[in-house]
Amino acid sequence: MNTSDLQRALHADAELAGPPPIDLMDRIEDVGRSRRRRRTGVVATVLAAALIAVAVPTTVALVDGTDRSSVAGPDAVQLHDGPTRGSLAQDTALVAAVADLSWPAAAPDDSTGVEVDPPAGARHVVFLGDVAGTRYALVTGEVDGGLWASWFTAPVGGDAATFGLAGQPKFVTGTDPLAFTDTTVTTPVVLVVAAPGDRVDFSDRAVLTAGGSITRTYTPGEQLGDGMAAMTTSPGEITAVSVRVTRDSVVVYRSRPDVDGDLRVFGTADPVSPDETAQVADPRGLAGTVDPALVSGALADIASPLQVPLGELQPTLLWAGAIPGPAGYTSTAVVVGITAPSGASIAYGIAFSGPGDGSYGIYLAGWETYDRDHPLLDQAQLLRATVSDGTATGQPVTSLLLLSPVNATGTMEAALGSPDGEVTEATDGALLLPGDTDTSSAVLLDVTTGQTMAEAQLMRSDYVDHYDYGTGPR
Known part of the structure; x- marks a missing residue:
């Protein structure tokens, strides 16, 4: 990590630590929605910020999880030990085979240097399903008491042998929603796996109003099941997307899904940057x-x-x-x-x-x-x-x-x-x-x-x- 990356990380962490604004309208909209929750115990919290190129798939832990079982607000939910969810969750043979997929031990996590290859008995398939023409699997596993998550992809109709590891394993809390941004396909997809009962919404762009303020509108994406949704986009639009997860009338996560913490991806390949037809005014001749x-x-x-x-x-x-x-x-x-x-x-x-x-x-x-x-x-x-x-x-x-x-x-x-x-x-x-x-x-x-x-x-x-x-x- 160079000086620039470290500076970004520190600024991102500082912003995370600041007082969040009250999302009043979101709460009003969601009042009255009943949620199914399972109460849990201790939660590990990891704050990570790293600049990641948008041209590769990225696994991101989205929210700082907290044990809320004894305080007001939404309960913490262990995502990694519930039943497998997704359109292929009932294919028990495929679920078992995906759980045994290899996590290359030769590819250590960049932030810790830990070689991640959880033993077979310590793995769980959280999600398995077909989304937008690709087969996706989210698998978690424990290594030395820590929980790690990996995404795998395969062609639709493929068996376990066709799955490949998509990106590096990431350290996760086990209670936080997880997102995967796949930009290797023709139509990029943002896939979010939150807790059962959570509502997942997407915003495809920001709007600069006449008054000089920035606003967003969030709408549901493709529903993949309880607490799961996806949004298809384009290579040029992926940097504009924001995801919002609401739990028990409280917005527990709102951020861009493809970059963890950092809010800028400079010079990304999109239809805006190489637009040769756009004339850039140069009034000072510089x-x-x-x-x-x-x-x-x-x-x-x-x-x-x-x-x-x-x-x-x-x-x-x-x-x-x-x-x-x-x-x-x-x-x-x-x-x-x-x-x-x-x-x-x-x-x-x-x-x-x-x-x-x-x-x-x-x-x-x-x-x-x-x-x-x-x-x-x-x-x-x-x-x-x-x-x-x-x-x-x-x-x-x-x-x-x-x-x-x-x-x-x-x-x-x-x-x-x-x-x-x-x-x-x-x-x-x-x-x-x-x-x-x-x-x-x-x-x-x-x-x-x-x-x-x-x-x-x-x-x-x-x-x-x-x-x-x-x-x-x-």
Whole structure:
């Protein structure tokens, strides 16, 4: 795990630990639904966050399980020791054969180094069924007191010998819903196995409203049985999907199913990124200063969750250029913007360690939305950009980047904090300041009149859930 991955993991864990919002409407909708529950004992809790490429199948433990048998709220349910569920659950011979499938001991789990191959007597087939033209099996097993889960896939109609292990075994709690995202098939599928009685819903995209807020609508997917559902999608849509699991009128999980903890997959292969017909506005003439892949990747990052063709989002390169670092080390920053059909817009900045001409680390610099009454090109942005210092240890270095409005004219100066603060001239629409500068706002002044031309608040940064995927228990 490199510095960038570790930073993502820490931010994701911090977000998980924060106070969850009250999902009031979800609870009102579900009041009165009776659920069948089995009460259980001690639950192990594991929080893991790792960046996983969306092009491979992924097994994800979805919720921090908790023993709720003695407190108000939904009960914990052991998923790994109940009857096998799924369309093939009654094929006892196939269930037994799948339970004996090999877990390659030569493929240790990345996070622990434990070689995972549970003994035959310590395995259980949780799910076995045909979904969207593929046969899937979810098998759990105990190793040294810990519970592990593996997904297997096979062609429809295949026997146990045709099953193959899909991805690495994952450590699970035994009470948390489990999801599998299969992007190796023509029509990718998200398969969720929750507790009996749970309701599973899917959201296929986020919506940027005219007021500048992000919203989602959840609907049931294909029902696979009690507490199980699936959603078929496309390679370009998979990064937009969010899953919600409701238990006893409480939303116990809401998050994207293909990445555990991390809320971004930069530059994923989808119809947004390689759209050569979409003309990217370049009002400052800076496109030639950076690798074009960085611009298209940043635009894909913010456009794909909306599932609106890039050409309909008025893509704009707000700024791009070098960020000087220590000992002559130079990094790169890119700030892009889009405007949704609602008229609201998004500004989004990414910093790249290295000059951006090859291998580089990725750091989210900032994010902000604007309502339709405040056009994107009339706004100033203040970003905190964190990049590597270029050393072998890759220690982060932070700078503040202040951008003047694209539509602004004349010569401007920037005052940090207030018009009475220290004034520094902005050059070519951008001002770079030391990262230890303690400020959350900036004011741009007209040099001639001294009047305020624009104000900027520090853009939201780190890995906050901007696209309302949900980052954990709700």
